[in-house]
Amino acid sequence: MSSQLEERELLPERPMDSGSQALSEALKSSFFVVKIVMVLLVFVFLGSGFFIVGPTERAIVMRLGKPVGEGEKALLGPGLHASWPYPIGDFTRVSITGIQRVTSRAGWYAVTPEQELAGTEPPAAGTLNPAVDGYALTADGNIVHTRAHLTYRINDPIRYVYNFVDASNAVLNALDDAVLYTAAHFKVDDILTRDVAGYADAIKSRVKELVEKQDLGIQVEQCTPQSVPPRQLKEAFNSVLRSELGRNKTLDEAKSVANQTSSRASAEAQGRVNKAEVDRALYVNDITSRAQQFEQLLPKYRENPKLFVQQRYTETIGRIFTNVQDKIMVPESTSGNQKEVRYILNRELQVPKAPEKP
Amino acid sequence: MNRNPLILIIGFLIGIIVILLLFTFQVRKSEVAVVTTFGKPTRPITEPGLKFKGPWPIQRVYKFDQRVQNFEDKQTEGLTRDGFNLITSVYVGWKITEVTNFFPTFAGYTEPIQEAERNLERLLSHAKSSVFGKHPLSDIVSASDNGTNFVAIENEILAAVQTDLRAQHYGIDIDFLGIKRLQIPESVTQNVFERMTSERKVLADRSQYEGESQAAIIKSEAERKAGEMLARAESEATRIRGEGEAKAAESLKVFNQNPDLAILIFQLNALESSLKEHSILVFDPNTPPFNLFRGVSPNLLNPK
Numbered sequence: 001m002s003s004q005l006e007e008r009e010l011l012p013e014r015p016m017d018s019g020s021q022a023l024s025e026a027l028k029s030s031f032f033v034v035k036i037v038m039v040l041l042v043f044v045f046l047g048s049g050f051f052i053v054g055p056t057e058r059a060i061v062m063r064l065g066k067p068v069g070e071g072e073k074a075l076l077g078p079g080l081h082a083s084w085p086y087p088i089g090d091f092t093r094v095s096i097t098g099i100q101r102v103t104s105r106a107g108w109y110a111v112t113p114e115q116e117l118a119g120t121e122p123p124a125a126g127t128l129n130p131a132v133d134g135y136a137l138t139a140d141g142n143i144v145h146t147r148a149h150l151t152y153r154i155n156d157p158i159r160y161v162y163n164f165v166d167a168s169n170a171v172l173n174a175l176d177d178a179v180l181y182t183a184a185h186f187k188v189d190d191i192l193t194r195d196v197a198g199y200a201d202a203i204k205s206r207v208k209e210l211v212e213k214q215d216l217g218i219q220v221e222q223c224t225p226q227s228v229p230p231r232q233l234k235e236a237f238n239s240v241l242r243s244e245l246g247r248n249k250t251l252d253e254a255k256s257v258a259n260q261t262s263s264r265a266s267a268e269a270q271g272r273v274n275k276a277e278v279d280r281a282l283y284v285n286d287i288t289s290r291a292q293q294f295e296q297l298l299p300k301y302r303e304n305p306k307l308f309v310q311q312r313y314t315e316t317i318g319r320i321f322t323n324v325q326d327k328i329m330v331p332e333s334t335s336g337n338q339k340e341v342r343y344i345l346n347r348e349l350q351v352p353k354a355p356e357k358p
Numbered sequence: 359m360n361r362n363p364l365i366l367i368i369g370f371l372i373g374i375i376v377i378l379l380l381f382t383f384q385v386r387k388s389e390v391a392v393v394t395t396f397g398k399p400t401r402p403i404t405e406p407g408l409k410f411k412g413p414w415p416i417q418r419v420y421k422f423d424q425r426v427q428n429f430e431d432k433q434t435e436g437l438t439r440d441g442f443n444l445i446t447s448v449y450v451g452w453k454i455t456e457v458t459n460f461f462p463t464f465a466g467y468t469e470p471i472q473e474a475e476r477n478l479e480r481l482l483s484h485a486k487s488s489v490f491g492k493h494p495l496s497d498i499v500s501a502s503d504n505g506t507n508f509v510a511i512e513n514e515i516l517a518a519v520q521t522d523l524r525a526q527h528y529g530i531d532i533d534f535l536g537i538k539r540l541q542i543p544e545s546v547t548q549n550v551f552e553r554m555t556s557e558r559k560v561l562a563d564r565s566q567y568e569g570e571s572q573a574a575i576i577k578s579e580a581e582r583k584a585g586e587m588l589a590r591a592e593s594e595a596t597r598i599r600g601e602g603e604a605k606a607a608e609s610l611k612v613f614n615q616n617p618d619l620a621i622l623i624f625q626l627n628a629l630e631s632s633l634k635e636h637s638i639l640v641f642d643p644n645t646p647p648f649n650l651f652r653g654v655s656p657n658l659l660n661p662k
Binding site: 039236 | 365368369371372375378379382383384385386387388389406407408423425426427428430433445449451495498499500501503504505508509533534536537538539540541542543544545547548550551554555557558559561562563565566568569570572573574576577579580581583584585587588590591592594595596598599601602603605606609612613615616619620622623624626627629630633634635636637638639640641642643645646647648651
């Protein structure tokens, strides 16, 4: 090519006639075009090493087929970057930024993205078609829909990009595997209600184990499972929930009754003890004061027993008669016959009738 | 016309570019290549870098992606050892390991990777049915084992396919394999649903009865405790009263100085306190001091 170039440059130095001059002019102008094209070619070649990384992308530059830099440092952020032109250098654009998300599908019923967004679920047929609907078999041989949302971080972008055709798909496969594996070793009630946390932990640890074994170059951040009973059995599962709620309510009521019973009993018991204390105090006081009284009275009695007795007796009877409400003296019959006294009790009832009597 | 040095430089550069493009090629980290001389594979290249080759049409370069490919086989139905029908599919991560074997087998196809996967699928299907046929269902779904059998099944399928692949000299190998789908035939799901429904019914009934019986236990327990508490209080009360009586008994020796007088005083007190209010007293004039109604004692009228 370069030898041709020299020949063409020599042309104008020959003696010219009008024909050759015209030819020379034509060659000159076409040669000018060739020169422009050549310069452009060189610029295009050199310029092919420059590239722009978009805001949601990263890029890895390669020299002689090997990535430049290691780990996170190999990732170039958004902006203008340069590499050697092919075949010396090269670059790869990758859409990996920050945290990656995948959701497993193998254990979930068929649902379109629109339904997923709207939060509605497709109508349930009587059976589950293995070609369309995903589900997991549980340890107790039941069917459950279960899936997991996994977030992960790419530790080793070079592995992630250059060792796997589609690493995110490999992560998804590992997640599906982990969900099926874990569900196969949990009972349906543990997955749905009793041991949701244990189930989530088991999935997470299985995913971690798998991504480590497969050396995907990622770090698992979060794994949150979501499980529902088959839509065909919604009512049956709800009835269990309802009856469990009912059981809890019954138990709560029983507990409150039990609390009332024991607090009542406790109050009553304390009351009885207190009453006994009061009784004791009263009794002891009473007897002590009587003993004191007796000790005071005894010397007086000894001075004149008959008079003392009579005095005490009469005094007491007098007080009694003062306090007693009704006193009825029945004169002694002269004939010696017994007398009959009639008395109407319940005087309170007669009170309203009293005004009527004249 | 003098020679333009710029033109020379540009010409030189273009020459270099052409030579580079004709005689060299780059193999990326993600690729393997094989160089053919007159159509015959002569040089496999597995390390990335800038490589030399003869110009076309003498030598040609074929490059293949040597990264791990994800492949998921179609669901196949098979029986477990204890006769359960399972529909399974597995995923594998496979890659080209020996390009000298891979090239002659698959390079003739327009889509060598897909063709390799078709072959792989055949081997997978065979390996799956033989491995699942060796295990009972309880090796796959079980609450008691901690998953070792499940992993063992995956490993057995993997080992079987790897052996087959080596025997076939496809130049590919599987890095990992796992179960992707584990299902039962559609008609059987109906039976499972019926069983699950009756299971739910049992659970619902049980939690209701459990609730009632537990509630009864809680209530009766509380009543038992209440009874015990009252009984304890009662005995405590009796003890306290007894204490009082014992203390009171100490006063007895005071009364012992003249029991008759003590009895009289007690009686008088008792009489007085029992006839306090709402009492009606019927008496005859013999009762002192009402005997006064019948006159004064003659002893008093005759002073000594």
